[in-house]
Amino acid sequence: PTPSVAFGDISPSRGEITALARRAAVLAKADLTTEVVGEFPELQGAMGRKYALLQGEHTLVAAAIEEHYKPQGPSDRVPTDPVSVAVALADKLDTLVGFWAIDEKPTGSKDPYALRRAALGVIRILVENRVRLALTSLFDRAYQMANYLSSGTAFSADLLAFFHDRLKVYLRDQGARHDLIDAVLAAGSRLISPSRGEIGQSQNDDLLQIVRRVLALGSFLDTEDGRNLLAGTKRAANILAAEEKKKTTIAENVEPALFREDAEKSLFAAVNQAEKEAGQAIHNEDFSAAMLALSALREPVDSFFERVLVNDEDQAVRANRLALLARIRAATDQVADFSKIAG
Known part of the structure; x- marks a missing residue:
């Protein structure tokens, strides 16, 4: 039977x-x-x-x-059994989607329906049980199952942003730096095909992956290579920002034939290698390996700024060198937006 x-x-x-x-x-x-x-x-x-x-x-x-009511506060334990986890997540997500669907969100210090607590509960359940979920697809599923009258596409991004705000609070309470969280969220999770040189932007809706990226980034920046690469990358980004503001021509692609210094050649080779290795590591979701790949840029970047004048009198050479700086920024942006990191 x-x-x-x-x-x-x-x-x-x-x-x-x-x-x-x-x-x-x-x-x-x-x-x-x-x-x-x-x-x-x-x-x-x-x-x-x-x-x-x-x-x-x-x-x-x-x-x-x-x-399924747990956790009811920061000191409350989270459910760990798969059945309890599933019902707890469903209950909290259904509540949040329902209130967003009728545009009844927390404002200022007012949160009469404990929606912040519900979101934090979802975050703790996912992170502490190491569960990976694409939240936006769950928002859409919950919305469709509830058969709300209005369109559900408008609130999904706003609800995800609400989760990001709660995640920042959670991670700061765990000792993570707020600037690292912002840097990871700004860059987003990248889906990379190194063989095609493609980079795709996801919606940052896998909270566990965000946490792992923040932890890997923090560990990397605690090393000398990490701190020095941060300084070099921010210098490259600042130069690019200034030139872009002045509408200076920046070549679309780096042309090796225009290199005049060995430091340019070394940096170009290092960026190509780091982009490929970091991209593959992120594709494999090995964020520590991605940081290790980027660490190889530290010495070539330092040498480039010591020996090469970016604003060369030759316009083609200058545009090519700016394109090389853009490649540095693109390589590190696979992991995080370094411009948002203090230091």
Whole structure:
């Protein structure tokens, strides 16, 4: 006979976690109608778990009924069982999407529906359980399932920005530098095909990946190579910004035939290699390896600025050297927008 979810005879070992999560979602709010919870609201979830066990539900279903409210604060633990995690995420995301759909967002210090806490709960569940999710697709799915009347495309980016703000708070509380978070978010997650020289921009909706990038960037900038490359990259970016403001011609591509100094040749070769290796590392989601690849730019960048005058009198040479600086910026932008990093 087919296992009955209602009597607890399904098993995660048989790949039936989805059925358990669905059952837990059906029962998650049932205890709100009871007299006990009506008189003692703080027992919501806890009573649901007891009722579920008395009814013969699976222990994981009963646990999820209680745990889907967690975490309820920064010191509260996060659920770790897959069934509880699934129901907790679904409940919080459904709440957030619903309030964004009716344009009822937190303003200033006012947050009567605890939406900031719900978003922080999602962040903690994802990060502390090392779960990767594309949030924007979940926003769209929740919106479509709820069958709201208005178009859902407008609020998705705004809700993601709300999550980014909460993520910054979470990471700062964990000791991360705010400028590193901004730098990673500004650059975005890159999807790179080194063989084609292509770089694509994602929507930064994988929060766990953002956290990993921030940690890798922080570790890299704690090294001497990292600090020196940051200084060189910011110098290149500042020169480019000044010349772009003056509408100085910058070549679209670097032309090796216009090189006059060995330092230009060395930097060009180093940038080509670093772009390829860093791009492949990011494609493999190995952010520490991406930082290591970029660290090879430190010496060529230093030598370039010591020995080469960027603003050469020859307009073609100057445009070519500016294009070379643009390649430095593009290589490091695969990981983070270094212009947003202090130091």
